[in-house]
């Protein structure tokens with residue numbers, strides 16, 4: 001039974017959507033933690049002394065697919081104790097990356113599912129200061145998403161079908177809960193995909209972007225009516241509740257097999273380029289590019305829609321506002337592409353004439 005379970009992981013991570021999800025999660029993990037290398041390691045169920053590099057990013061990518069003995073060291077300790085540990089140069093990183101000029105500092109976090117430690121996620125940067133508490137926490141967040149992805153793959157789910165059904169069901173749920181949020185999300189999709197194309201996202205990246213744009217505000221399902229429909233500015237406490245929609249939406253999406261990478265994008269859709277956003281205060285390239293695209297398109301669509309308490313801004317005014325905030329709130333490359341697309345005459349639903 002154990003051998004069979006391990007093979008399921010190998011199958012899922014070497015073919016089709018399962019592999020793709022792990023790969024994207026490894027890449028997001030590197031970006032979010034500002035790492036130069038990182039990877040996902042899964043234990044061999046047949047032999048607890050052997051580990052398998054299931055996915056990697058940066059220089060660690062070359063080791064993907066390799067099996068290696070679990071020698072005494074940081075990785076073994078993390079797996080034995082289920083506690084995060086720092087990596088600092090030397091043998092351990094050379095072992096993980098397969099590169100002697102490898103990164104100088106990083107961290108390793110255990111990955112558990114089905115009530116057992118089953119592997120680890122690690123990330124490392126070269127050179128730079130040691131991984132601080134915040135980076136380790138972010139690594140833990142990505143380890144949770146990755147563990148969910150592998151658990152789903154192990155359960156032999158038909159990932160693509162589940163993902164599609166999940167997207168449809170959740171989009172319908174948003175629509176039912178709040179008509180404005182439903183319509184707004186649909187409006188963000190077409191613009192986001194065009195911006196994604198302009199920024200040369202690859203095909204799987206565009207699929208993830210489309211889902212993330214459609215479901216970016218799915219966490220608002222859990223925001224009480226009094227706050228969600230309040231016709232006016234929110235109080236400090238109401239804002240705290242409202243802001244939960246980003247991490248809560250991500251948690252919800254991670255429960256749908258195949259949507260773990262989309263869950264990562266949704267978590268970060270209110271981060272700001274200058275690092276003053278929420279929930280994790282990521283900055284610049286740390287923020288997944290799809291999250292940056294959703295952020296810009298979300299703001300543009302929100303500004304150009306009529307609301308009960310204010311009229312829509314004109315397209316020109318909204319574009320001016322976006323470029324005023326390029327480089328602080330928004331990624332300037334996203335704002336540029338968006339402005340070009342809107343000016344070229346992409347249909348701007350919801351844009352008021354003034």
Ligand SMILES: [Fe+2]
Pocket residue numbers: 216217245269270
């Ligand atoms: Fe949002």
Ligand SMILES: [Fe+2]
Pocket residue numbers: 184216217298
């Ligand atoms: Fe939104």
